[in-house]
């Protein structure tokens with residue numbers, strides 16, 4: 645605001661200088677006649693002051709408008725800051741094991757896979773001891789998992805992405821004489837606080853993992869509900 649006031653003052657000075665110059669010209673045009681000088685000078689000064697006053701009034705109006713816009717912009721910035729600052733951050737990614745190549749399974753029952761090599765776990769929603777992610781906030785989440793199958797042993801590989809007791813997405817590979825196989829699947833789902841999401845190795849099935857981290861489980865919050 646101080647800067648704008650200084651600009652107006654400078655502008656006013658310039659206008660006054662122009663007015664003085666115009667008065668000087670009028671004086672010379674009416675030289676030799678005192679009445680002409682007085683009339684022309686007063687008329688010119690009056691016209692100049694009137695025009696200057698109109699310009700100042702216009703500038704004051706624009707300043708008021710700009711000040712109002714500035715106040716609104718500052719309020720919007722504060723609102724956006726409050727929204728982003730309060731947004732929960734939830735993201736994790738993990739691989740099945742750090743040990744060298746080995747088969748996991750078969751088990752006699754459906755078993756959650758425990759992805760113990762944690763790459764990230766912002767918000768600590770994922771538990772590597774159980775392999776289960778628990779939603780800390782209501783919202784829409786993205787999940788992805790991959791499965792790697794070696795040629796031996798002969799059991800098939802079947803893993804499923806689970807939401808509580810509900811099957812969401814699966815990857816299947818049939819054993820045989822082919823080489824190693826790999827697949828992945830993903831889902832975007834709505835979760836309530838406390839919902840569980842995990843990858844389940846089906847009974848009698850196997851997967852193969854090594855320190856190259858073929859089997860991964862990843863999830864993150866897209867937006868809150």
Ligand SMILES: [Ca+2]
Pocket residue numbers: 793817818819820822825
């Ligand atoms: Ca196969």
